[in-house]
Amino acid sequence: MSSLSLVVWPHQTTSLETQCWAAFRDGKHDEAVSLLPLVTEPNKIKRTYGLIWKNTSLLHLSLRHGWLEVTKDLITKYHCDPHECDDGAQACLYWAAEGNHVDTMRYLIDVCHCDPMATNNKGETVLHCAIDHIDIVKYLINEKHCDSMTVNDEGQTPLHIAAYYSNSAVLEYLLSTGKCDPLAKDYKGRTPLQLAKHNWFSEVAHSSKLMQIHWIDKERLTQFIMATQDDETGGFSDRPGDMVDPFHTLFGLAGLSLLGNRQIKGVNPIFCLPQNVIERLELDYELLKE
Known part of the structure; x- marks a missing residue:
């Protein structure tokens, strides 16, 4: 009788750098602040935020959340560059604007001398x-x-x-x-x-209740969607920690678009396709009523 051997898999740990970046990504202020002094060279911690925001830094995420004091520490204490861009050539000002934080924008412009007329890759x-x-x-x-x-x-x-x-x-x-x-x-x-x-936003808004999303907490929903991403391979899942799949990746991207994220091409909420594809194919949502 052959004996059975027991295979023991090595315990997988998440690096402090990855934990710190995830805390910044998910808007967990207290956790981010506690982890920041524990990592080496925070200015070099960069990951992919979502599917398209590559080279996203801790400073970008801090600005998006409006963490002014953390932002100041990252720049003055941890030597983060207030002029650094992600791979879409979006400088720090863009991230502060995306989060709707005038105070952090004022700090970047008045103290760090960031140029509000600088352009991204579009x-x-x-x-x-x-x-x-x-x-x-x-x-x-x-x-x-x-x-x-x-x-x-x-x-x-x-x-x-x-x-x-x-x-x-x-x-x-x-x-x-x-x-x-x-x-x-x-x-x-x-x-x-x-x-x-x-534009299709106006048509949909007047023809159905689909675009009446003012009651949604956009910031919290965006944080949830971004927390379901796979930082290494890309894609979104139904909840943080689960395996990504094409369906929830589609839902995640469509959700970010409907929440007003300008870095994603507009997604038509009726056809669930990019709006530029709808226009190229000359599709009309009225066809669905026939």
């Missing part, structure tokens, strides 16, 4: 990317005198972006400044007015 200024946040937009225009007619690589001004995403508060404010041209055309010949008339 030619977008931070004003283009802050179009969801009226306080950020007002700060950049009123206090920092950012040029609201600057165009991105598609020839679109911030007014084009606000019109496409139907952000009425920002639209009204931009027009009230008298510094935006509502008839300016992008490189495809589209004006902000045309984008506002034809």
